[in-house]
Amino acid sequence: MRDRLGGTIAFCFRVITIVLFLLQRTLSVAIYDERLALIALKATIDDPESHLADWEVNGTSSPCLWTGVDCNNSSSVVGLYLSGMNLSGTISSELGNLKNLVNLSLDRNNFTEDLPADIVTLTQLKYLNVSTNSFGGALPSNFSQLQLLQVLDCFNNFFSGPLPPDLWKISTLEHVSLGGNYFEGSIPPEYGKFPNLKYFGLNGNSLTGPIPAELGNLTGLQELYMGYYNNFSSSIPATFGNLTNLVRLDMASCGLVGAIPHELGNLGQLDTLFLMLNSLEGPIPASLGNLVNLRSLDLSYNRLTGILPNTLIYLQKLELMSLMNNHLEGTVPDFLADLPNLEVLYLWKNQLTGPIPENLGQNMNLTLLDLSSNHLNGSIPPDLCAGQKLQWVILLENQLTGSIPESLGHCQSLTKLRLGINSLNGSIPQGLLGLPLLAMVEIQDNQVNGPIPSEIINAPLLSYLDFSKNNLSSSIPESIGNLPSIMSFFISDNHFTGPIPPQICDMPNLNKLDMSGNNLSGSIPAEMSNCKKLGLLDVSHNSLTGVIPVQMQFIPDLYYLNLSHNELSGAIPSKLADLPTLSIFDFSYNNLSGPIPLFDSYNATAFEGNPGLCGALLPRACPDTGTGSPSLSHHRKGGVSNLLAWLVGALFSAAMMVLLVGICCFIRKYRWHIYKYFHRESISTRAWKLTAFQRLDFSAPQVLDCLDEHNIIGRGGAGTVYRGVMPSGEIVAVKRLAGEGKGAAHDHGFSAEIQTLGKIRHRNIVRLLGCCSNHETNLLVYEYMPNGSLGELLHSKDPSVNLDWDTRYNIAIQAAHGLCYLHHDCSPLIVHRDVKSNNILLDSTFHARVADFGLAKLFQDTGISESMSSIAGSYGYIAPEYAYTLKVNEKSDIYSFGVVLMELLTGKRPIESEFGDGVDIVQWVRRKIQTKDGVLDLLDPRMGGAGVPLQEVVLVLRVALLCSSDLPIDRPTMRDVVQMLSDVKPKKKGSSLGDSRELSALVGMKDEDLHQVLVCV
Template sequence: MAPSGLHLLFFLSFLFISSSSSSSSYSVSPQDSYLQSQASTLLSLKSSFDPTSISALDSWNESNYSSVCTWTGIQCDVVSRSVVSLNISNLNISGIISPVILDLRALVNLSISGNNFFGMLPSEIHRLASLSFLNLSNNQFNGSLNWEFRLLKELQVLDAYNNNFMGPLPLGVTQLAKLWRLDLGGNFFSGTIPPSYGSMKELKYLSVAGNDLGGFLPSELGNLTNLNQLYLGYYNAYKGGIPPEFGKLINLQHLDMASCGLEGPIPSELGNLTRLDTLFLMLNQLSGSIPPQLGNMSSLRSLDLSSNGLTGEIPAELSGLRHLTLLHLFINKLYGEVPHFIAELPNLEVLMLWKNNFTGAIPSKLGRSGKLTKLDLSSNKLTGRVPDSLCFGRKLAVLILLNNFLFGPLPSDLGNCTTLVRVRLGQNYLSGPIPHGFLNLPELSLMELQNNYLTGGFAQEPSRVAPKLGQLNLSNNRLSGSLPRSIGNFSGLQILLLGGNHFTGEIPAEVGQLKNVWKLDISRNNFTSEIPPEIANCVLLTYLDLSQNQLFGPIPVQVSQIHLLNYFNVSWNLLNRSLPKEIGAMKSLTSADFSHNNFSGYIPQNGQYEFFNATSFVGNPWLCVSYSIPCNYSSSSSSSSSFPFSDQHDTKPQVPGRFKLIFALGLLACSLVFAVVAIIKTRSIRRNSKSWKLTAFQKLGFGSDDILECLKDNNIIGRGGAGIVFRGTMPNGEQVAVKRLLGISKGSSHNDNGFSAEIQTLGRIRHRNIVRLIAFCSNKDTKLLVYEYMPNGSLGEVLHGKRGGYLKWDTRLKIAMEAAKGLCYLHHDCSPLIVHRDVKSNNILLNSDFEAHVADFGLAKFLQDTGTSECMSAIAGSYGYIAPEYAYTLRVDEKSDVYSFGVVLLELITGRRPVGDFGEEGVDIVQWAKVKTNWSKEGVVKILDERLSNVPLNEAMQMFFIAMLCVQEQSVERPTMREVVQMIVQAKQPITFNVL
């Protein structure tokens, strides 16, 4: 071969080799291709999430797909590089779960709990055949769980807790041979527990609590002998009692069957559960005695049998529960003495036996173990003395012994119990002095010693301060001496009740240092001084009672500076001179009593003085009603009915008839102008429809133009502080309610992304007792909320209208339960938690079946954020529903919602509006109900709605009891909405309560 030919051959060979090498260097390996495919699947899944909620997934980026195994929440198999674990729990992500997730075929662990996912899960989830761990808890998934479980052969854990799943419990899970944890609690499953659930022999954890299940508990569950934890209660309403077969669950450590309607006796077979750590059977209708066999549960730490109908004595066999830390037996019908062995339980921390019929003395060694933290033996018939060992271990935080027959002095050691937070010892026969230091404990927030026979002085130490003390009640004792000037050191006091004692001397000026006090009662004592002007420094006062003392001099004009004062009583004193006219300008003052003093001159005829009762001035011989009555008029010699208080109204000028006509014509002209402006504005809104942005929270069959068509005056179905509500019918026949928000100006916080994010939160909420937000429609000037339509309107409209008579007792009880469940969800289970801020009967809407739905939740907060004044009713609540603490904190919280709900309960019981139905200015339904019933549950018959018939008295009494708990003046005394729901569940249970 010629040299040139050889060279050519080498050159071609070189080109071929180079080309092959270059080609291979740019090819994609199968492993890289697989990683890229998985990355693409994950990015597609991410795209189905709400873009505003995925900052935690920033590492999920197409630019680094090769490192997909290091992305947040991702784990891969070391050999195959397949994604085997997807854990994005508790990242606050919202949106839906796209079916593309089914392409991650190698998944073994899928955990998406603690987020805000909604909608339905992909029905073909069985394609993830390798799954062994599936956690869906704490989201808002709905639909049923009728999956092909038999194909998920490797599944060991299924956690679907706290979603919106409904329908019957899934039967397919019984085919999962490896399943050891099944949590279906906190959903809306209905029907019965299938007996076949008793065949899942590998189960160690089973929960179906918090659903709508019924029927009888299947005895077959007793076959699950590997179970460690079993949860069956809360919201479920079973028939019958506890199956004795549950005694075969010998490995059980935690058994919770609270609040689920169980009846009958507690089976003695439960005593076989020797490994049981916790037994919760509270809030049922169990009867009979406590089985002695429960004493065999040698591992038991927590025993709660409260709120049932148990009778008999506490069995001596319970002395074998040496590990017991918590014992709750309150609200039963137990009797006999509190056994001495209880004081000898070495680990007991919490003992609650209140509202039973226990007699005899409190065990003298109680607390000697040094571990007691909470003790409540109130509302029994206990006698004897308070043991001196209760705070032996310096851990006691709660001491409640009120409403018993205890006598003798209080143990001096209580003055050194620095851990005490709440003390309630009222309604006993205690005597002797208040222990040294008892009122100055550093953690103390509540001290009640009222209605005893305590003697001695105020017992306050100037050198020590109780900075957290919010309520001090020493009323109706025999305390004497003067009030120390150091009383001003109680800077945190909100309620100070000293009435009905023998205090003497002057009211110290230092009382003005109580900047947070809103209720002050020092009536029925022997104070001899002038009213200190410094009392006006208590700017948060709403209630001031100085009556029945020996106070002299004038009423300080500075009192008029207490702008929140609602009740003012200075009767039966020696006060003199004229009544300050400035008090008439106190618009908040609705009740005042100046009777039986030595006031002189004329009663001012301005402001609030015109509205005070005539009896407020009797017993002042030199006090004149008007300038037309001589000043020697003696009101003490006249009855209140002949008191000429109406004379002051006779001098009002008469309005000329011509002026009335002009005024009426002016009103008509203004109305026409407003109507024209409204029409022009509505047309302008429709012309600008292209600028509207529509955010849907479910699949819609209509658009923004259809929503705007609803904004017609003849479609208005409601008005309120939050906005105007229109009714509309969409092209697909769906009826909706459209709320146009008012009081929203350009530049307000409603126009930023924060408001949109809040609305997104409301749109994701799904609960059967909450009105569903369907869509949000907005432009730069107007914001519209589209809700599901409720044909029967609001509870307030029905109850206080012509149809109120059709709301029978059972319907009212059902509405109360459903509304309570809706609020309970907002307070406890929603994410984020929501305080309603404007709970009232007009914000509880009724569907065609009169099922209650809570409306306008969360709106009050959003309206408050704008700072607008037009919506004050939504910000602060509505008149008649506002909790007392709003007056001195100007804030509302979940306990303010509870107060408002208590008012709604009173509306349901009485059929009366919150205000205006009681014949006296300033009296609301809460005050009226307390006075009318004398705080007695038995007095409920005096306030029942006359339109009701055949009302079960036990139910009415218990509903009244719940209402009274909700409207307690002190917010800490009110129950949570979760507790309210539990108590309403028990409304059919004939248990005797006393409102305290």
């Protein structure tokens, strides 16, 4: 018995030993299989920063110790954390062998191609984050196999096709983010069956169709994002009132129509409600007063009517209220002053009447206030800046009366004050013009009186000041010259007396000076020549005496000079005619005498009213002094021998010039072959590396094969562009960057910058497919645009090449979308630095894409060549402030885009000989719009002639004029530009932003009145 028991125990022990051995063997095999899966995964990944260097197949360390790998107690891989490692390439299907994987984080990299289909075999997966990559195609089918998945984040990729229809079958999902992709079609009604969903993001796609009412069944939902680029053309389902746990609802710019359902008042937990940029109609529901937790309410750019409901008084936590650009009526409710946390109040461009609430600002938190373009009356409340947080006060275009509150002179936080076009009186408050942060003051078109306060000397940031059309008097204070930042100074049509202080040109950045329509006396100071950046000078309609200072010839950028209707005497300095930029001038109605200088272009009206003047354009010819005409006398000197000598010298010079041009042309044509000859050793010995940002079917040698002289399709300061056909048949554009050669092996941050550019994804941005480099030469590979550049088509001499109006309009708004993405949706923002028609490319359907984005900055940062600063813009497109700041920012891009719009409308290049010396397209257009016929004359006849809708054209022209304003502060943002252009065809787009509040008034205006509106820009 004892032996039998011992035998049984021994047998059991052997069985347990065998089982443990088998388990250990199985576990070892499993771990080894996971090691192989990770190694296979690494093989398809490009890891430029060597984050995965410790992933070694022959290494002794456990995969659980590898970077980004997490294991459970059984040493099985349960987590893969590869976020933000600058990885690229593709994801191997071997990923499916990590059967115990629970967490997969691949976000913020550059992975391309599709997600592997085997990902749906990872049945233990709970967290999947592939956001901010370049994955494309459709999401894998049978996603519903991931029955444990809780978080699915695919934001900001290239996924396309319909939304996954069976996604709702994953009952465990709590977070679904599919925004920032190219999904199309409608939202499946079955998506209303998610039982546990808390976060749902569909924003930034191309979804259409009605919004399913079934989404109202997602009662656990806390955040819902459906706006931007989607176009549902649908009303907000009333069932959304069932989403009682919702904290954030963002449905901006997604084609909403109809009324705001009163059921939204049931969302008592709501913190943010964004419905702007749609076509919503009807009144604001009184039920919104039930949203007692609301902090941000934006219903702007819709078609809402009626009054502001009194129930909004219950929104005691509200910080932002934006109802601008609607059709709201009634008064500004007094209860707005009682909202204790209100910081931002935007009500401009409505039909509001009555006074501004007397207590507004006493909540101590008011920061931004814009009530402009209404019908408000009464006085400005005295306590707007009670909390010393107020930055903007914009009340222009109303019917306000009374004086400017003295309290604003003590508002230390104030940066912008716009009170123009009202009926304000009284004097400028003491202290106002000495505020430390004040940058802009507009009180034009009022009845303000008294002097300019002397403390203006203490306004260090003031750049724009407009006091025109008031009743200001006294003399101009000498302290005016101590404004270091002033760029525009307008005091026209007042009652100023006394002399022009010589100190006025001590302002180092002064660009525009208008003192016309006053009672100024004395002479024009010779110190005016110190205004080196002055472009506009208007001192007309005064009582100035003395001569025109000859020193004015030293103002290099002067393009507008008006000295008319004064009492000036003496001659017009002949050297003024040599100013390269002077194109508009008026010397009429003075006491000037002597010959008229040989200006390049002028008319007789600029000199009339001066009996002593003489010249070819006037009935009084100048007396013959014996020296002959100034313009012809040099031809009468010398004899025949001098003429023969001149001809011989000219022929020799011409022959030498032909020879030099021939040598230069030869070098330019064959410079790449010459470069390869002299650098053949480095090109052949240094390995080429192709960094892919998209799915590529070609290699570095195949890219190099494109670099043939016969493949060149473009040249520019940034480099040479070649057309290449890959073995797969794909056509690409290859740009060989300029400024390479000796020293180019130093990276200077180029790789990091190019990685950033590779992540940019937008339908109106040319796709950067990859970068090919051997550390001495950099090649950029782009998608090929078969219709070339906008500039080539606009300025083609082929009469058969025409772009009709609708095509030009579409190109304008598509290019604006691309720049808007760079300025507002990239982090950090990207300033293009070289916006021009040649950098707007067109695909086979004339769909516009912005090219060369950000590359100017790359060149500037590399330090390869001293001439790289020239890439910060192209001649004719460069903003005026670049001349004295040598810096460009997003406002510089906007100026350049305004020039492109003018090209689209006129068919002219930015610089044309017909404009005159020193005159660009911006100045030419400004001159043309002074008359109705001029507006018609500037339009390109190839747009379609009489069939072009003039109102639409004028609206786009106004946008172009706003974009090309001389002052950066006057230019709209690119987001504003997009909305203004959208407003041109309201049947296609929603509403408007920013300065587009003036555009809506133009719709329906008679043609004969449109030019009057343009002149006011």
